[in-house]
Amino acid sequence: SQTIHQWPATLVQPVGSPLSLECTVEGTSNPNLYWYRQAAGRGLQLLFYSVGIGQISSEVPQNLSASRPQDRQFILSSKKLLLSDSGFYLCAWSKALAGGFPYEQYFGPGTRLTVT
Amino acid sequence: TQLLEQSPQFLSIQEGENLTVYCNSSSVFSSLQWYRQEPGEGPVLLVTVVTGGEVKKLKRLTFQFGDARKDSSLHITAAQPGDTGLYLCAGAMDSSYKLIFGSGTRLLVRP
Numbered sequence: 001s002q003t004i005h006q007w008p009a010t011l012v013q014p015v016g017s018p019l020s021l022e023c024t025v026e027g028t029s030n031p032n033l034y035w036y037r038q039a040a041g042r043g044l045q046l047l048f049y050s051v052g053i054g055q056i057s058s059e060v061p062q063n064l065s066a067s068r069p070q071d072r073q074f075i076l077s078s079k080k081l082l083l084s085d086s087g088f089y090l091c092a093w094s095k096a097l098a099g100g101f102p103y104e105q106y107f108g109p110g111t112r113l114t115v116t
Numbered sequence: 117t118q119l120l121e122q123s124p125q126f127l128s129i130q131e132g133e134n135l136t137v138y139c140n141s142s143s144v145f146s147s148l149q150w151y152r153q154e155p156g157e158g159p160v161l162l163v164t165v166v167t168g169g170e171v172k173k174l175k176r177l178t179f180q181f182g183d184a185r186k187d188s189s190l191h192i193t194a195a196q197p198g199d200t201g202l203y204l205c206a207g208a209m210d211s212s213y214k215l216i217f218g219s220g221t222r223l224l225v226r227p
Binding site for chain 2: 031032034041042044045046049051058059090092093094104105106107108109110112
């Protein structure tokens with residue numbers, strides 16, 4: 001079965017510090033990968049998605065970036081955090097369109113980021 | 117811009133009551149998913165509907181996809197405190213890697 005991991009689970013960082021959040025998927029190959037941000041009690045905002053190694057699509061202009069150095073690894077980064085970067089960050093994966101039931105996304109446990 | 121509007125935004129009911137959550141759009145979706153999210157956790161997929169008019173049941177939860185594939189509903193019968201959470205609908209479109217998420221319905225079931 002497939003599993004998705006995120007770490008750290010919680011993070012408190014000062015304004016201006018760098019950020020690196022990691023997401024890994026097990027039990028599948030060539031997944032589509034996604035980073036979302038969720039404000040308290042609200043819906044999901046898509047930040048980045050990737051359909052393959054080194055392929056990153058950005059949805060929202062901001063001071064965040066994403067990278068996919070390996071097939072099942074997705075990293076969210078920032079060089080200098082802003083207060084507005086606080087939130088709940090979720091990583092998700094889905095099967096590639098050509099294989100299996102399309103479009104369903106499976107989410108990791110999330111990272112709670114507080115920028116102080 | 118494709119939008120999915122969920123209603124109501126918040127629902128507080130007594131244990132044993134029935135409820136319906138709606139997800140509406142002016143866009144046509146190839147499939148629609150429903151997720152439930154508990155505080156501090158990631159959303160968990162409940163169901164996917166793909167055919168217009170399709171009805172799926174998951175224990176006390178009934179999901180329906182509109183005939184035109186523009187809307188969906190989630191009906192919960194005899195709600196229990198364990199049903200408490202944020203319910204999210206999400207629509208997929210052909211040839212898109214992305215899901216369009218609704219803003220969510222926060223459900224509180226009081227014992």
